[in-house]
Amino acid sequence: MKAAILTVSDKGFRGEREDLGGPLLQQWLAEQGVEITLSRIVADEVDQIAAVLQEWADRQQPELILTTGGTGVSPRDVTPEATMQVLERLLPGFGELMRLESLKITPMAILSRAVAGIRKQSLIINLPGSPGGAVENLAAIWPAVPHAVAKLKGDQSDCAGFGRHS
Secondary structure (H helix, E strand, O other): OEEEEEEEOHHHHOOOOOOOHHHHHHHHHHHOOOEEEEEEEEOOOHHHHHHHHHHHHHHHOOOEEEEEOOOOOOOOOOHHHHHHHHOOEEOHHHHHHHHHHHHOOOHHHHHOOOOEEEEOOEEEEEEOOOHHHHHHHHHHHHHHHHHHHHHHOOOOOOOOOOOOOO
16 A cells, blocks of 8 residues: 655644654554555645645555644634635544544544545555654544555455454
């Protein structure tokens, strides 16, 4: 699987803060056998975020695009809005599961507005800006990610066999 990581951070974009989340996600994904083909840092600006997501999904076509940062309730947290602008189909279960699992760690997880969905052949998932939170959230949803990517690529196999009801 090929993946891209977009870090959304005003301070990171200006060089005022080291991006720890992107590299930690890269390391975790590498351990899962995922190849990182693209990474970038952008400011918390809807147009910049949306432009990169659209460019990557439409032209670069990684199977998985992860964003980290900008999913909270601060005025500059606009990643979900930018993501919604480019998604063709919404996958609400990813955000629901991430919030559910994060609530076991912190009551502040309820403030996450992370979304996920599909554009072209890319699965796009918003993750928190906290490096630990980003990896914890990705690990929580990971069992479904390879299957979703396979389906996007045209896999016709049944979803049966993945849970208790198989």
